[in-house]
Each structure stands twice: as C-alpha cells, then as structure tokens.
Amino acid sequence: MAADQVLIPPPSLSAKYEGSFAYLTVRDRLPMILTKVIDTIHRNKNNFFEKHGEVGVEAEKRAISFLSKLRNELQTDKPVLLLTDSADDTEAWNRYMQRQQDLMEDRQPVSWFKSPWLYVECYMYRRIQEALWLSPPISDFDAFKEGKTSGFFESQQAIISLCTYLREILASTDNASKKWLFEHFFRLLQVSLWGNRCDLSISAGQENSQKSNPMDCLADLQQFILVDDSDKVWSILTSAQGSGGSEKTGIRVDIILDNAGFELVTDLVLADFMVSVGLAKEVRFHGKSIPWYVSDVNKQDFDWTISQTTASNHKHMSSCGVQWKRHVKDGAWSYHDHRFWTLPHEFCDMPAEAADLYSTLQGSDLILFKGDLNYRRLTGDRMWEHTVPFERALRGFLPAPLCSLRTLKANVQVGLQPGQAEKLASQDPEWMISGKYAVIQFCSPLKEQQQQGS
Numbered sequence: 001m002a003a004d005q006v007l008i009p010p011p012s013l014s015a016k017y018e019g020s021f022a023y024l025t026v027r028d029r030l031p032m033i034l035t036k037v038i039d040t041i042h043r044n045k046n047n048f049f050e051k052h053g054e055v056g057v058e059a060e061k062r063a064i065s066f067l068s069k070l071r072n073e074l075q076t077d078k079p080v081l082l083l084t085d086s087a088d089d090t091e092a093w094n095r096y097m098q099r100q101q102d103l104m105e106d107r108q109p110v111s112w113f114k115s116p117w118l119y120v121e122c123y124m125y126r127r128i129q130e131a132l133w134l135s136p137p138i139s140d141f142d143a144f145k146e147g148k149t150s151g152f153f154e155s156q157q158a159i160i161s162l163c164t165y166l167r168e169i170l171a172s173t174d175n176a177s178k179k180w181l182f183e184h185f186f187r188l189l190q191v192s193l194w195g196n197r198c199d200l201s202i203s204a205g206q207e208n209s210q211k212s213n214p215m216d217c218l219a220d221l222q223q224f225i226l227v228d229d230s231d232k233v234w235s236i237l238t239s240a241q242g243s244g245g246s247e248k249t250g251i252r253v254d255i256i257l258d259n260a261g262f263e264l265v266t267d268l269v270l271a272d273f274m275v276s277v278g279l280a281k282e283v284r285f286h287g288k289s290i291p292w293y294v295s296d297v298n299k300q301d302f303d304w305t306i307s308q309t310t311a312s313n314h315k316h317m318s319s320c321g322v323q324w325k326r327h328v329k330d331g332a333w334s335y336h337d338h339r340f341w342t343l344p345h346e347f348c349d350m351p352a353e354a355a356d357l358y359s360t361l362q363g364s365d366l367i368l369f370k371g372d373l374n375y376r377r378l379t380g381d382r383m384w385e386h387t388v389p390f391e392r393a394l395r396g397f398l399p400a401p402l403c404s405l406r407t408l409k410a411n412v413q414v415g416l417q418p419g420q421a422e423k424l425a426s427q428d429p430e431w432m433i434s435g436k437y438a439v440i441q442f443c444s445p446l447k448e449q450q451q452q453g454s
C-alpha cells in the first residue's frame with residue numbers, strides 16, 4: 001500500500017457538496033430539529049413558572065433567544081462561534097474549532113456549509129446545551145425527553161414481545177447447548193441491530209417507534225445485512241476462556257449506546273442474555289452526558305427505562321426490569337458517560353483527546369458500537385471507497401475487538417466487496433441513507449486475531 005494511502009485520508013463529508021446528504025441535513029433537517037427544540041421549550045413555559053416562578057419564565061425567554069440566534073446563524077451560514085459557557089468540555093470544543101479554522105482555505109471562517117458535517121452537526125447539539133446552561137434555572141431541561149419517552153411508550157407491544165422471549169429462553173437454559181446459545185445470541189444481536197432504525201434524528205423528531213414483534217421480521221431482514229461478522233463476535237465471546245482452566249474468568253463487554261426508547265431496550269435485553277447465560281461477566285454501558293442527536297441515551301434515560309420496565313404491569317416485562325436493577329446493583333452492569341462521546345472528534349483522535357477513555361476501553365474484551373453516528377465517527381465520516389477495509393478506515397482506533405451494529409443512515413460505508421456498492425446503488429439509490437440496510441462489522445487487534453487463529 002502506497003505510503004500516502006495510509007497517511008492522507010479522503011475528505012470529510014460536508015454540506016459544501018451541494019445536494020449531498022450532508023447538505024440536505026444541514027439545510028433542512030437541522031433547522032427543523034432546532035425549531036422543535038424551541039417549540040418544546042416554549043410549550044414548557046408554564047412548567048418553568050410553576051417550578052421556578054418568574055425566574056423560570058425569564059429563563060425560558062433567554063434560552064429561546066439563544067436558540068433563535070443559533071438557528072439564524074445556521075440558516076444564513078454565519079461563522080461558527082466559540083462556546084462561552086465554561087463547562088468542563090468548553091475548552092476542548094474551542095480547541096477543536098481552532099483546528100477546523102486551520103483547515104479552512106484562504107482563512108475563511110469555520111462555516112456550517114463548508115466545514116465537516118460531523119463537526120457542525122455535533123456543534124449544533126452542543127450549542128443547544130450551551131443555551132440551556134446559560135439559562136438557569138432551566139439548565140437541566142432535556143428538550144428531547146418527550147420524544148424519547150413517547151418512543152418507549154409507543155413501542156410497548158414490541159418491548160413486551162422481546163421481554164417475553166427473553167424470560168422464556170432464560171427459563172430453559174439448564175440444558176442449553178452451544179448451538180442453542182448461539183441461535184438465541186444471534187437473534188438478539190440482530191434485534192439490537194435493527195433496533196437502531198428507531199432514531200429520531202433521522203426523522204427530525206417525527207415519531208418512529210417499533211410497532212411489530214421484532215422477532216418476527218429477522219428472517220426477512222437478513223438479506224439487508226451487507227456485512228455480517230456475527231460469527232467473529234461469537235468467537236470472541238466463546239473463546240475468551242480463563243487462563244488454562246475450563247472455568248471462564250468471564251469477559252467484559254462494553255456497549256457504546258445510541259438511541260433511547262426501543263433501541264435501548266434491545267441493548268438491555270442483549271446484555272441481560274449475555275450475563276444471564278454466562279457469555280459475559282460484566283457489561284459496561286456508555287451513554288451521553290448531555291441530550292444528544294435527539295434520541296441518544298443519557299443517564300436519566302437509562303435509569304428511567306429500567307424503572308419503567310420494572311413498573312410494567314406485564315409480568316415478563318417487570319421481571320426483566322427487576323433483573324436489570326439487580327445487574328446494576330451487583331455491579332454486573334454499570335453506566336458511564338465520558339464527555340468524549342459528546343465531542344465532535346473522529347474516534348481515531350481518542351488516544352490523544354481522551355487517553356483515559358481509550359485505556360479504559362483497552363480493558364474490554366468486546367466493544368459493541370451502536371448506530372450510525374458511532375459508525376460515522378469510527379470511520380471519520382469521510383468519503384472512503386466502499387471497498388476500503390474497515391481497519392484502514394479506523395485509522396488506528398482499535399482499543400479492543402470491536403463490532404459496529406449500524407443501520408445505514410449516512411453516506412459513508414467501508415468494508416464492502418468489489419461491486420457490492422455499485423449493485424446496491426443500481427437497485428436502490430438511497431441505500432446508504434434510508435436505514436433499510438445494516439452492517440454487523442467487526443475488527444480485532446492483531447494479537448486477538450492470532451489467538452482466534454483468524
């Protein structure tokens with residue numbers, strides 16, 4: 001491979017390419033999302049008054065003025081501004097903006113429609129948080145909460161079916177063969193994969209919950225999985241034996257979460273299966289520390305979802321919630337929200353930008369990355385050729401064996417076979433952005449590959 005192929009990655013996706021998906025997102029969807037945030041805050045004015053009195057009403061006005069100014073900057077492509085809220089990540093954000101400034105040709109200002117899509121989109125969500133942090137006492141208001149909770153309530157039937165499935169298979173594990181374990185693991189891995197379709201940022205906040213029984217459509221959906229490395233995931237789970245003895249020391253799985261609502265339930269069900277049948281000893285969940293990309297999980301969503309499941313009047317659903325509370329209580333499950341997950345960086349910057357997080361992830365035996373935004377950050381949101389190997393696109397980000405479970409909602413996709421992208425494009429021009437296709441895409445550091453004998 002020529003040296004320059006390794007060192008100089010392709011350009012970042014950007015709204016500077018008129019008509020591109022990035023362009024349409026920045027021009028149309030981001031202003032729509034911002035408008036919904038403004039409307040939501042306005043609709044909660046009375047709640048702010050009841051909770052905080054007149055200062056709550058003042059804060060609502062202040063937040064809305066910040067957000068209306070932001071929307072105008074976005075829609076008229078004003079220069080991107082430094083953050084002014086002195087939060088613990090403000091300096092990192094402003095440093096990254098300077099980095100983007102240095103990349104601009106002929107000293108042009110960092111711009112919504114000329115800078116990388118990944119940066120300006122993340123920046124918008126961080127500016128929403130700035131508007132709230134600068135408007136006490138409503139700083140802890142989550143403008144996306146209503147959408148996330150209704151996504152959960154509208155998916156009740158699917159959640160009940162999934163919890164029932166889980167409880168029934170866990171009740172019959174005493175004579176579980178490896179084949180039996182694999183079959184159920186593989187199904188739950190796919191349910192978690194397709195749970196990623198329920199994402200409110202692609203629908204700009206429009207309701208898009210899971211209505212049907214998720215187990216019923218797996219066979220039909222198999223054909224839309226473009227890369228299926230589930231066997232490699234399975235071999236990581238089953239080959240991590242204890243040192244020498246047959247007793248497993250138990251492996252640690254890290255799940256980098258994506259969306260709340262139905263998708264989070266599919267992740268909790270998968271994690272419960274892995275721990276309950278002994279495939280994993282510990283699962284660490286990594287979520288966001290602030291409201292993010294409309295439906296992404298934060299700590300409040302994580303706790304709320306487990307409490308809601310526990311409080312269900314459906315016996316299998318409430319049994320799942322009780323079991324999940326127990327996993328948290330006895331430390332098998334834990335929730336983490338490092339601020340790096342809400343920075344705009346490509347993941348290959350993690351060793352330099354968040355060395356502590358990178359070293360924590362190096363202690364994992366398997367990292368599952370959920371969703372499209374994580375995939376975009378894994379691959380740097382760049383215009384890679386579709387046949388470039390996944391490992392090349394990771395550009396050195398490989399703390400442990402990792403697997404992306406992603407439905408395609410943005411036009412970046414690597415690791416395909418020659419001709420595969422061309423065939424898809426001829427059949428379905430929207431194949432990269434419709435959410436119809438998905439990947440289970442794995443990569444492992446060399447030492448694990450040698451152990452796997454792969």
Ligand SMILES: O=P(O)(O)OC[C@@]1(O)O[C@H](CO)[C@@H](O)[C@@H]1O
Pocket residue numbers: 025121196199200201202258259293370371372373374376407409410
């Ligand atoms: O990470 P998720 O929730 O799967 O999807 C998020 C996302 O795909 O929604 C938008 C659709 O383009 C993008 O801005 C963003 O990447």
Ligand SMILES: [Mn+2]
Pocket residue numbers: 199201258259293295296371373
């Ligand atoms: Mn998301």
